[in-house]
Amino acid sequence: MAADDTVVDRFTSWLRDRGLPVTAQRVAVAEVLFEADRHLSAEEIAAELNGRGSKVGTATVYRTLDVLLESGLVVERDFGEGFRRFESARDVPQHEHLICTGCGRVEEFRDDRIERIAGELAESRGFTRERHRLVIYGRCRSCRAANS
Amino acid sequence: MAADDTVVDRFTSWLRDRGLPVTAQRVAVAEVLFEADRHLSAEEIAAELNGRGSKVGTATVYRTLDVLLESGLVVERDFGEGFRRFESARDVPQHEHLICTGCGRVEEFRDDRIERIAGELAESRGFTRERHRLVIYGRCRSCRAANS
DNA sequence: ATAAATGCAAAGGGTTTGCAAAGGC
DNA sequence: GCCTTTGCAAACCCTTTGCATTTAT
Numbered sequence: 001m002a003a004d005d006t007v008v009d010r011f012t013s014w015l016r017d018r019g020l021p022v023t024a025q026r027v028a029v030a031e032v033l034f035e036a037d038r039h040l041s042a043e044e045i046a047a048e049l050n051g052r053g054s055k056v057g058t059a060t061v062y063r064t065l066d067v068l069l070e071s072g073l074v075v076e077r078d079f080g081e082g083f084r085r086f087e088s089a090r091d092v093p094q095h096e097h098l099i100c101t102g103c104g105r106v107e108e109f110r111d112d113r114i115e116r117i118a119g120e121l122a123e124s125r126g127f128t129r130e131r132h133r134l135v136i137y138g139r140c141r142s143c144r145a146a147n148s
Numbered sequence: 149m150a151a152d153d154t155v156v157d158r159f160t161s162w163l164r165d166r167g168l169p170v171t172a173q174r175v176a177v178a179e180v181l182f183e184a185d186r187h188l189s190a191e192e193i194a195a196e197l198n199g200r201g202s203k204v205g206t207a208t209v210y211r212t213l214d215v216l217l218e219s220g221l222v223v224e225r226d227f228g229e230g231f232r233r234f235e236s237a238r239d240v241p242q243h244e245h246l247i248c249t250g251c252g253r254v255e256e257f258r259d260d261r262i263e264r265i266a267g268e269l270a271e272s273r274g275f276t277r278e279r280h281r282l283v284i285y286g287r288c289r290s291c292r293a294a295n296s
Numbered sequence: 297a298t299a300a301a302t303g304c305a306a307a308g309g310g311t312t313t314g315c316a317a318a319g320g321c
Numbered sequence: 322g323c324c325t326t327t328g329c330a331a332a333c334c335c336t337t338t339g340c341a342t343t344t345a346t
Contacts, residue, residue, distance in 0.1 A: 021320045021325060042311080057328045062311065064326095078228035082336095083310055098275055107273060113265055118284050125255060127246055127286035134282045136266050138275035169300060169345045190335080205303045210336060212301095230311090231335055 007034040007073060007090055014071045028054045029064040030073075039077050039085035039106060079106075079135065096134040102143025155182045155221060155238055162219045176202040177212040178221075187225050187233035187254060227254075227283065244282040250291025 011030045012022045032048045033040060040048075042061050049056045056064075065086055068074035077085045079099065094115060098107040114134055122129035159178045160170045180196045181188060188196075190209050197204045204212075213234055216222035225233045227247065244262060246255040262282055270277035 019321075019325095023320070023326065025327070055328095058310095059312075059329080060327055078226070080226040096269070098270060098273060100275065101278060109269065109273070111265065111269060114262070114282075117259065117261055117265075118282070121244070121257065121259060122246060122284050122286045125246060125257070126289040127248065127255075127284070128292060129284060129286040130249055132282065132284040134262075134266070134280065136270050136275070136277060136280040138270045138277040138279075141274040144276060167299095167346080171301060171345070173302070203303095206335095207304080207337075208302060 007088060011068065011071060011073055014073070015067075020067070024054070025056045025060050026064050026067065028052070028056060029061055030068060033068065033074055033086060034088045034090070036087070039079075039087045041083050041085050043083070045086070094131075096136070098136045098138065100140040100143055101137050102139050102146075105140060155236060159216065159219060159221055162221070163215075168215075172202070173204045173208050174212050174215065176200070176204060177209055178216060181216065181222055181234060182236050182238070184235070187227075187235045189231050189233050191231070193234070242279075244284070246284045246286065248288040248291055249285050250287050250294075253288060 008027060008030050011034075012027065015022050015026070028049055029045060032045050032052075036048075042058070042065065045065075046056065046058055046061050049061070065074065065076075068086070069076060073089055074086050075089045077087065077097075079085065079097070095108045095110045096114060098109065099105070115132075118132040118134075119129050156175060156178050160175065163170050163174070176197055177193060180193050180200075184196075190206070190213060193213075194204065194206055194209050197209070213222065213224075216234070217224060221237055222234050223237045225235065225245075227233065227245070241258075242263060243256045243258045246257065247253070263280075266280040266282075267277050270280075
């Protein structure tokens with residue numbers, strides 16, 4: 001309930017508010033995710049934690065991600081790679097993705113037109129829009145130059 | 149090379165053109181997929197085949213799907229369900245998806261604005277657009293009524 | 297006859313689950 | 322102390338692969 005500063009604090013508050021244990025593992029996973037500037041996979045999170053000396057089991061990483069998703073502080077993405085990626089919901093009210101089919105780089109951007117049109121389209125078909133996802137695939141400048 | 153009528157015929161021609169065997173299993177999988185009006189999963193295809201009395205192994209379904217994808221007559225979709233879905237490329241030049249978060253129903257539609265904007269957005273960031281995917285999630289009328 | 301496809305079962309990758317031990321509350 | 326989380330390994334789901342056998346050409 002308290003108005004804390006960091007996102008990790010918001011997570012611990014969220015846990016406390018519902019009487020859930022604030023464990024070192026949960027905090028560690030949250031830190032990695034909130035400090036990251038990329039979409040992280042569960043495996044990458046586990047690797048990063050090991051690199052920092054925190055030994056967190058794979059199952060715990062997944063279970064903590066479930067909790068983080070439930071808190072609404074983290075969102076998941078599926079780019080069709082065969083696994084999910086996660087990112088802080090902080091910097092991301094609603095944004096689209098542009099993915100390079102050469103190097104896999106992901107760029108994010110916002111566009112009001114897309115949001116407005118998505119809402120219109122849903123409504124015109126009797127749907128209440130909840131969210132949408134636009135992913136544009138293409139080749140970035142460097143990949144085009146390298147012809148890789 | 150011949151100008152055949154059905155999509156299945158186009159598939160068998162495609163196979164013959166490159167000296168690949170036209171097997172009963174391949175034709176059966178193609179038939180199911182081309183007759184379907186929905187996005188089918190590999191499992192659903194196998195189930196349908198069993199229902200029809202054609203016993204086709206899972207591995208063969210997947211291998212045939214690879215061939216069909218290569219022929220360009222079938223496209224695959226990933227709606228983040230943890231598995232892929234397949235559909236005939238026939239009726240689908242470029243379209244978007246509207247998915248009900250209640251019942252999972254999938255509606256398809258086209259919108260020129262989306263396509264134009266996607267192209268613009270990619271180019272403005274130095275990308276050559278190859279394709280895009282827009283999925284809008286929401287609740288359809290009946291699910292809203294049922295509050296399910 | 298030859299080269300490719302099939303079927304089965306085992307392997308594979310990402311994710312989940314069961315259960316005893318550990319740890320917040 | 323009670324109840325939840327952790328860790329480990331086994332289980333799971335979808336998909337791929339190895340290999341002996343069948344089949345299209």
